[in-house]
Amino acid sequence: MLRLEARPEPSRAMMVASPLIAAAAMLVTGSILFRFLGQEPLHAFYVYFVLPVTSAYGLGELLLKATPLVLCGVGLALGFRASVWNIGADGQLTMGAVAAGCVALYFQDVESHWVLPLMLLAGALGGMLWAAIPALLRTRFNTSEILVSLMLVYVAYLFLSYTVHGPLRDPDGYNFPQSKMFSDSALLPLLFEGLRVNLAFVLALVLVAGAWFFCSRSFAGYRMQVSGMAPAAAAYAGFGETRNVWLAFMISGATAGLAGVGEVAGPIGQLQPAIPGGYGFAAIIVAYVGRLHPLGVLLAALLMSLLYIGGESAQMELQLPSAITGLFQGLLLFYLLAADLFIHYRFKPRLREAPVAAAKPAEEGV
Template identity: 55%
Template sequence: MLRLEARPVPSKLMGYAAPVIALAITVVFGTLLFLALGKNPAASLRVFFVTPLENARGLSEVALKMIPLLLCSLGLAICYRSNVWNIGAEGQLVVGGVAAGGMALLASPDSTRAFFVLVLLAGMLGGMAWAAITALLRDKFNANEILVSLMLTYVGGLLLIYLVNGPWKDPKGFNFPYSKTFDAAAMVPKLFAGTRLSWGVLIVVVVLAAAWIFLSKSKAGFRLQVAGQAPLAARFAGFSAREGIWASLLLCGALSGLAGALEVAGPLGQLTPQISPGYGFAAIIVAWLGRLHPGGCVFASFIMALIYIGGELSQSRLGLPAAITGVFQGMLLLALLTADTFIHYRLRKA
């Protein structure tokens, strides 16, 4: 018989191998699933993992889908490493989008081409403001940030709905709850003609590098993480726990808000009642899948984007139901949790 035994030291090797193993397990179970559905498993898996990457447009769409997932997950990784359980990135994204949209509506045909910078800044400030409410309530009243940030997500969604139904509704829009489409100056410039990819990609690369340096190399990042994970030790060293709460939430708000701004001033081009299909929530999965590490988040957001898009393609190419996407995500997470066990435990003969 085999039994689990705690390792004296967590296995570094398994830390890296677990996501790969999880992916392999998902592929194996996916194969069984497709066989059960009467589809050719190789062709089906191909639609999920290869077809989306076959041409420039496909690649650009995967990258477009990765942007909000990656930005939110980086913010969340900072929070979770600081022991701040913010699950409201979705709300911060939406309010960031609202603020960016509000700024974009101020643009006119005569605005300078650099106007979009203001739009992105407004988005970051909007997200920060929303996250600041959670930080304030946690700091002043010790309110549970899990509940506060989650509930604020719904409030943020309603704020958006109010604005597109009311003050920001397109006057020529037959009362449909949409803002007018933004002037060109407010839109983030396209990177390549013929795709929907914008300069947002370049911004994300810079943010990614900054996040990595902040978390792994900077003293400020170190203070933040110590303050969160060992408050007593942090106090002994003169680090403030309050600082950790504020800094991590504001950073996450800024990144999520930027994600919202890049959506509305990118592919959407107007404010609509739904600016995110749940990126902020999916980013929680991405952050954990990516080991709360910037590089891991890139890998994880890539996989998530692929599964989303592959799920759509599997519908139109293979006639599979949409629920397949959810099943794949679920399998991946379950497999990862299982594989993670072996970071701290090992199998031994009893």
């Protein structure tokens, strides 16, 4: 028999290994599920997790889908480190997209290099503005930022729906709820000919580097980490909670807003109701699987992105339901939380012989 025993100190190796264990457990569960769905597990596994990345186009899609996940995930991870729970990134992404869309549509006929930077700025500000509401209510009125930021996701969806049904609807669009297509100067340049991945991915990489610097080299990052790990120590050191909450929400709001710009000025190219693809929620999983570390977030986002495009591949090749993606995502986080047990605990063989138990008190003096 095995029993759990507390480790003398948290295992650093398990910190890194636990997401891998979780991913492996998810893959095993996935194979069982594939068999259950009447597929040959190995083949389904290949179609889901390997086939999508065997072509240049597939790799481009992998980076494309990873972009909003990296952007949202990096921001959320910074907040989660300080125990600031922004779970409304999908709403902030939506508002960023709407703000950038307004700029793009306003300058519809202007050919200028300034349109895109202006859109990025508007998107970041839109996300920050939306994130400012839960931050303000939390710091000023003591209101749960979890519930407020989540409620605002639904409000943002409805606001987007209003804009594309109302003021921003394309008058020549046969009454479809969508805006005009953006002009070329309002679209992010593609990185490679023939692939859809665009400049937003580079922006995401820059932000990962910036977040890494912020976390490990800046005093503000240090303050946030202490507040998350040891609230009492942070309070004693005079690290104000208010400042952390605001910082966390402003950063994650801005990055989520930028993710929204990446979507509308990237593969979508217009405002339409389907812009928020649930990336803001998937980014919660990305942040955790990435160990709340910027580099980890990057890797986790690639894994999650593979789940998305694998789901599409499995749907096309094997007629597997695309809903399986959401199931895998949920499972991944459950497995990760369970595997994290071994950061603080380890298995030890249970000793059965009576003499050993009897000898125990004598050993204690040693």
